[in-house]
Amino acid sequence: MTAPALSIEGLTLALPAMADRANAVETVTLAIAPGETLCVVGESGSGKSMIAHAVMGLLPKAVKPVAGAVRLAGRDLLALDEAAMQDIRGREIGMIFQEPMTSLNPVMRISDQIVETFEAHGLHDKAARRARAIDLLTEVGLPEPSRLAKAYPHELSGGQRQRVMIAMALALEPKLLIADEPTTALDVTTQAQILKLIDNLRHRHGTAVLFITHDMGVVAEIADRIAVLEKGVLVEEGAADQVLGAPAHAYTQKLLAAVPSLTPPERPPLPETAPVISVEGLGKTYRKRSFFGVAREVKAADEISFSLMRGETLGLVGESGSGKSTVGRCCLRLIEPDRGRIALGDLVLSELKSAELRRQRKRIQMVFQDPFASLNPRQTVGRIISDGPVAHGMSRKEALAKARELLELVGLSANAIDRYPHEFSGGQRQRVGIARALALEPDVLVADEAVSALDVSVQAQILKLIKDIQQRLGLAILFVTHDLRVAAQICDRIAVMQRGRIVESGSTAALFADPQHAYTRQLLAAVPGGGRFGH
Amino acid sequence: MNFLKRFARNRGAVIGIVILLAVVAFAILAPTLYPQSPWRPVARPFLAPFVNERFLLGTDTLGRNLAAGLVHGARVSLMIGVVSTLVALVIGVPLGAVAGYAGGFVDDALMRFTEFFQTIPSFALAIVLVAILQPQLGSIVLAIGVVSWPPVARLVRGEVLSLRSREYVQAAVTIGQSTPRIIFSQVLPNTLAPIIVMGSLMIGSAILLESSLSFLGLGDPNLMSWGYMVGAGRTRLLDAWWISFFPGLAIFLTVLALNLAGEGLNDALNPRLARGRE
Numbered sequence: 001m002t003a004p005a006l007s008i009e010g011l012t013l014a015l016p017a018m019a020d021r022a023n024a025v026e027t028v029t030l031a032i033a034p035g036e037t038l039c040v041v042g043e044s045g046s047g048k049s050m051i052a053h054a055v056m057g058l059l060p061k062a063v064k065p066v067a068g069a070v071r072l073a074g075r076d077l078l079a080l081d082e083a084a085m086q087d088i089r090g091r092e093i094g095m096i097f098q099e100p101m102t103s104l105n106p107v108m109r110i111s112d113q114i115v116e117t118f119e120a121h122g123l124h125d126k127a128a129r130r131a132r133a134i135d136l137l138t139e140v141g142l143p144e145p146s147r148l149a150k151a152y153p154h155e156l157s158g159g160q161r162q163r164v165m166i167a168m169a170l171a172l173e174p175k176l177l178i179a180d181e182p183t184t185a186l187d188v189t190t191q192a193q194i195l196k197l198i199d200n201l202r203h204r205h206g207t208a209v210l211f212i213t214h215d216m217g218v219v220a221e222i223a224d225r226i227a228v229l230e231k232g233v234l235v236e237e238g239a240a241d242q243v244l245g246a247p248a249h250a251y252t253q254k255l256l257a258a259v260p261s262l263t264p265p266e267r268p269p270l271p272e273t274a275p276v277i278s279v280e281g282l283g284k285t286y287r288k289r290s291f292f293g294v295a296r297e298v299k300a301a302d303e304i305s306f307s308l309m310r311g312e313t314l315g316l317v318g319e320s321g322s323g324k325s326t327v328g329r330c331c332l333r334l335i336e337p338d339r340g341r342i343a344l345g346d347l348v349l350s351e352l353k354s355a356e357l358r359r360q361r362k363r364i365q366m367v368f369q370d371p372f373a374s375l376n377p378r379q380t381v382g383r384i385i386s387d388g389p390v391a392h393g394m395s396r397k398e399a400l401a402k403a404r405e406l407l408e409l410v411g412l413s414a415n416a417i418d419r420y421p422h423e424f425s426g427g428q429r430q431r432v433g434i435a436r437a438l439a440l441e442p443d444v445l446v447a448d449e450a451v452s453a454l455d456v457s458v459q460a461q462i463l464k465l466i467k468d469i470q471q472r473l474g475l476a477i478l479f480v481t482h483d484l485r486v487a488a489q490i491c492d493r494i495a496v497m498q499r500g501r502i503v504e505s506g507s508t509a510a511l512f513a514d515p516q517h518a519y520t521r522q523l524l525a526a527v528p529g530g531g532r533f534g535h
Numbered sequence: 536m537n538f539l540k541r542f543a544r545n546r547g548a549v550i551g552i553v554i555l556l557a558v559v560a561f562a563i564l565a566p567t568l569y570p571q572s573p574w575r576p577v578a579r580p581f582l583a584p585f586v587n588e589r590f591l592l593g594t595d596t597l598g599r600n601l602a603a604g605l606v607h608g609a610r611v612s613l614m615i616g617v618v619s620t621l622v623a624l625v626i627g628v629p630l631g632a633v634a635g636y637a638g639g640f641v642d643d644a645l646m647r648f649t650e651f652f653q654t655i656p657s658f659a660l661a662i663v664l665v666a667i668l669q670p671q672l673g674s675i676v677l678a679i680g681v682v683s684w685p686p687v688a689r690l691v692r693g694e695v696l697s698l699r700s701r702e703y704v705q706a707a708v709t710i711g712q713s714t715p716r717i718i719f720s721q722v723l724p725n726t727l728a729p730i731i732v733m734g735s736l737m738i739g740s741a742i743l744l745e746s747s748l749s750f751l752g753l754g755d756p757n758l759m760s761w762g763y764m765v766g767a768g769r770t771r772l773l774d775a776w777w778i779s780f781f782p783g784l785a786i787f788l789t790v791l792a793l794n795l796a797g798e799g800l801n802d803a804l805n806p807r808l809a810r811g812r813e
Contacts, residue, residue, distance in 0.1 A: 334705055334708060358711045359711065361710065364709075365710070366706065368702040368705070373702045373703065374703050374706055376724075376725070377725070378724045384703075388712075391710055391713070391716070436710065437709075440710060440711075
């Protein structure tokens, strides 16, 4: 075996005194050979990003390396001063971050940002820098590179920006590329392209890749070797096939088992009943007011029709910008639809005036995506859950008693009632959010990416909870998600949305077995790790 | 506890609080320390400070005790500062909250109205208001409040705009809470920190504004205030410097203390911003 491009030897990073554990990572030893991709996998809080930051010398001030070494081609990076690290960053280590929206400077042209990398290291003259920048943009597969070079970041899509980031990271042909969740913010189809690009580039240039991710599907796509981190401790490391095929450690097994399968489970057909919610010809157009010229129109929802029976789950699936969230919110009239009819049983929700609408809102409730933003930080959990019934005339005392019951129902202890949201983990908060929605005994629940912000193991628990509750209470659920794996597991029927229209809908089993529309097929093919998990 | 600790770490803020507490103590104790009216001549005019221990800070052009004037002036300055800030908050907070939450036409209308007040030089407007309404305590407080609410409205509007799209506010809509209730129980409590900070800084500028008005002779003629004292002594600045100097120093220290404390409050209430300074 050749000398490793990067070796991390017994690295321990100490956290400040108030943290929930002593060390962010503990005696982690890893090595990456040139041209190899090592995936570091773990759930949030496992310390995986800290390793990347330690290698870059970009640790937060409160986190201190206390033992071990990070050797890049034999040289210990932890021992270097800031000036020496600056030279190494970019020249020997390239980095790609998670957020392509914020990691580019919005007021600089693309080419200037790439040229800046050369300037910082004093390489080439002006003309050669420009030429190199164009070459790089060509290499990462951007269309019309010479025109794009003059564009500003906001003119590019998320995937294009991430390509620019990759071009910048590779500008100086570093020996090591660190990718910290580079595709997490992207749609599946874009994600598949970016993963392929990273894989091609490291083969062509012999770059070692340290790939940080929480997504087992992505790991299956790209990894040569896998290192699994649990709470800062390296619990398993080995070749990709071995770790994914025959995981030795219980934590790895748990992580893999939690990845939802793409094969929908058998589900008994529901008895035909009258729909509890039916939506017909729903339309919503966003107009961008522009100062000059014609206003731009985006059709977020166009002739959307569907209906749901008691106890049924309909998945609304699509990529970002497909309008699936708009449709979800229009059903609650959180966003006012322009056209169409929304009926809850006999009640035509879309025609209600605002006072009457407020009284009827209890019949359709929502579970939100972000468990950290969906609970008011200044209210106790009891207050959050009981506010709904109180707004509909129940006394606070009764509503609190009910909140206690609901907390038990969603798997929290009843004495959580006096605590504030920040005392809970993401999964627990999402349970509180579900309890809030259930407090009004709705007929319909709209779940807007309700599990997307959660770690896989927590995700599995919340999905199970939603299913249980549905069976017990007979709720109809409109489940908005971008994640086909999750949709496969929880939905009875699925509607695929693209640019504001439903392009295909049908029972989950049929849709996965035999997708009719080209876009559905494209989505299914792009699901990372499709070959390993599910089929 | 945590909040106090963070606040205590900022030395400037602690100094500010100490000065403020001293000024407040003087204001409260004024009738006990100097039971007589501060307007009453008690000794020979132009008595220099630190000469006679009964009149430690000397006397002014009419033989009034400067120390007594200072302590009684502290009451006036602090009271006008606090009350006129409250007036500004009472106007600015609801206006900003409604503009931010309602959006659209209401927002446009309220903000143009706010801008109307911002385009008029605030000091000139205050002078006009006081001159029309007669210089009395009430009209001075009102005038200062009326010229200082626009920044509050803008701040609250901005905060509410960003809070309105938070998921917990949308959740409050879906559970059927009424709009006023959402504004008061979901939105406004989360804007409290910046409002408190701005309020503490505004007390300082209100004191300055009152002093400027009194300096020009537009103060309440029945109340001894620092601004009036500075104004009264200005013609004799060269030969009797202390008459203007001590009240000026009092204004300077009090406003400085309010700014330091406000800054400290800001850091303590926004721990994420403060951490960058370490």
